[in-house]
Amino acid sequence: MITIGNIQLTGFPLLLAPMEDVSDPPFRAVCKENGADLMYTEFISSEGLIRDAIKSRKKLDIFDYEKPIGIQIFGGDEDSLAMAAKIVDVTNPDLLDINFGCPVKKVACKGAGAGVLKDIDLMVRLTDAVVKSTSLPVTVKTRLGWDEQTKNIEEVAERLQDVGIKALAIHGRTRSQMYKGEADWSLIAKVKNNPRIQIPIFGNGDIDSPQKTVEYKNRYCVDGIMIGRAAIGYPWIFREIHHYMQTGELLPSPTVEERVEVSKNHLRKSVEWKGPVVGINEMRRHYSNYLKGLPGIKEFRNKLVTLKEVEEVEAVLDEVQEHYQGFEVERAPIVLENYHEHCAV
Numbered sequence: 001m002i003t004i005g006n007i008q009l010t011g012f013p014l015l016l017a018p019m020e021d022v023s024d025p026p027f028r029a030v031c032k033e034n035g036a037d038l039m040y041t042e043f044i045s046s047e048g049l050i051r052d053a054i055k056s057r058k059k060l061d062i063f064d065y066e067k068p069i070g071i072q073i074f075g076g077d078e079d080s081l082a083m084a085a086k087i088v089d090v091t092n093p094d095l096l097d098i099n100f101g102c103p104v105k106k107v108a109c110k111g112a113g114a115g116v117l118k119d120i121d122l123m124v125r126l127t128d129a130v131v132k133s134t135s136l137p138v139t140v141k142t143r144l145g146w147d148e149q150t151k152n153i154e155e156v157a158e159r160l161q162d163v164g165i166k167a168l169a170i171h172g173r174t175r176s177q178m179y180k181g182e183a184d185w186s187l188i189a190k191v192k193n194n195p196r197i198q199i200p201i202f203g204n205g206d207i208d209s210p211q212k213t214v215e216y217k218n219r220y221c222v223d224g225i226m227i228g229r230a231a232i233g234y235p236w237i238f239r240e241i242h243h244y245m246q247t248g249e250l251l252p253s254p255t256v257e258e259r260v261e262v263s264k265n266h267l268r269k270s271v272e273w274k275g276p277v278v279g280i281n282e283m284r285r286h287y288s289n290y291l292k293g294l295p296g297i298k299e300f301r302n303k304l305v306t307l308k309e310v311e312e313v314e315a316v317l318d319e320v321q322e323h324y325q326g327f328e329v330e331r332a333p334i335v336l337e338n339y340h341e342h343c344a345v
């Protein structure tokens with residue numbers, strides 16, 4: 001049993017990573033249905049929350065069925081973060097997460113996100129300010145350090161634990177690496193094995209299959225694993241990992257019915273949360289992933305990405321289901337996109 005404040009997670013928890021423009025309520029809904037044990041919102045600017053920016057406010061939307069859920073904030077200023085923590089408090093998530101990992105220039109170079117990795121004293125002060133401003137359990141997500149020369153995660157973990165964080169998620173890369181190279185989990189294991197560290201340590205970086213999850217769980221002894229890119233377009237990853245951990249067997253690839261069902265659920269939630277126009281538009285990028293591997297799907301997909309009414313989209317999804325009834329999609333490895341500077345984080 002893993003405990004984070006009042007949250008109790010049974011078994012080996014699988015966390016859906018916070019991802020800007022991805023981990024919104026519609027996407028979280030399909031991940032939750034498929035076994036994500038703990039989820040986070042996209043990161044939310046503390047300054048934006050204080051200014052009451054609509055975009056930041058909207059990201060605070062969380063729903064009962066998502067619980068346990070964490071709201072993630074970022075910022076480089078103690079007062080702003082503390083005030084943002086108070087705003088988050090009233091929305092009543094299960095935890096408040098601080099992002100000290102974001103490598104993008106617009107965030108990191110203003111001193112927020114992974115920019116704080118250059119200044120551990122500041123990181124500790126910021127965290128302390130948040131812990132003191134909220135009754136929620138505070139957690140942190142960060143990287144190994146700023147660059148190859150400053151991989152200070154061991155010191156960071158101890159000092160953040162000392163000011164009261166309740167869990168730490170570590171992406172096994174430095175800020176300079178962005179998404180290049182392979183995530184290095186050996187330092188994550190060192191943090192976990194430090195006898196001073198009592199809080200749960202979650203490993204993150206490059207997990208893309210049930211087999212790798214089990215291998216990394218055993219090799220690095222983390223308390224849970226956080227999954228980001230592998231869940232984009234493939235929310236089934238969570239249930240596949242759970243099943244493999246319980247039985248040692250791989251589930252078959254999702255059926256056509258399941259693919260259509262997820263597409264419909266995601267669409268329905270998108271429309272509910274974003275309204276019909278944006279909801280239908282933003283859903284378009286997801287169909288090719290959800291329906292990947294179906295021969296000749298392009299013809300259907302071309303229709304799906306042009307239709308403007310929910311009923312029309314659903315009708316085409318019904319056609320897909322009928323057309324491919326009983327077709328077994330071959331299991332294919334998940335390809336992790338190598339996000340570099342062009343990407344939001």
Ligand SMILES: Cc1cc2nc3c(=O)[nH]c(=O)nc-3n(C[C@H](O)[C@H](O)[C@H](O)COP(=O)(O)O)c2cc1C
Nearest residue numbers: 017018019020042043099171205206227228229345
């Ligand atoms: C599109 C995208 C958006 C991201 N946004 C955030 C974010 O808002 N907050 C955060 O802490 N990390 C963010 N990340 C980093 C992920 O949470 C995660 O640490 C990273 O992708 C490595 O995990 P993975 O290999 O499982 O994808 C983002 C990553 C991607 C790909």
